[in-house]
Amino acid sequence: MTVIVRGPDDSIRVMCKGADSIILPRLKSTAQHVKKTESFLEGYSKEGLRTLLIAEKVVSEDVY
Numbered sequence: 001m002t003v004i005v006r007g008p009d010d011s012i013r014v015m016c017k018g019a020d021s022i023i024l025p026r027l028k029s030t031a032q033h034v035k036k037t038e039s040f041l042e043g044y045s046k047e048g049l050r051t052l053l054i055a056e057k058v059v060s061e062d063v064y
Contacts, residue, residue, distance in 0.1 A: 012064045023053040
């Protein structure tokens with residue numbers, strides 16, 4: 001699921017939620033952040049919990 005919102009500062013943000021298998025490969029993040037996130041997700045899944053990730057990107061007016 002994806003939404004586009006304009007913030008009070010007039011920034012345009014694209015926010016997306018989804019499964020880790022979909023979101024993680026698309027992130028522009030450091031390996032350190034990804035590994036730490038994956039370890040949290042693994043811990044939650046061992047407890048039987050379901051998880052979703054949220055990603056956000058600020059885009060220009062032209063991209064919007």
